[in-house]
Amino acid sequence: MAEQVSEVKGEIGAVRIANEVVAIVAGLAAIEVPGLSGMSGGVVGGIAERLGRKNLAKGVKVEVGEREAAIDLYVIVDFGVRIPDVATQVQTSVKRAVETMTGLKVVEVNVHVQGVAFGKEEEPEEVETRVR
DSSP: OOEEEEEEEESSSEEEEHHHHHHHHHHHHHHSTTTTEBBOOOHHOSBBOOOOOTTTTEEEEEOSSHHHHHEEEEEEETSSSOOOHHHHHHHHHHHHHHHHHOOOOEEEEEEEEEEEOOOOOOOOOOOOOOOO
């Protein structure tokens, strides 16, 4: 798969922004939203995984044109949050970050909720045994 880039020609040259850069910006903006547990592998992976710092574009699909971008995010939300509110905050945060950092106009931010995280399960306390 060829790497796509957005190119803006200016007076002194061109600025090219790779799709991967737009995806990383979108992913970082998304995980800052309270109530979002992490990102999912989406259509390709299908297995929900927490977003690590190693793969910042995980769960983000972007289409970038010369001046516009469309973004799909595959997310996992925390249990107990109001999903529409979290999704709206993610859309706003991602749109603002991508437009500010890249200069591209974001025409869509689609949030696909792939799962719910129930938090860390508590480990059972060790019980003293009566026999040795």
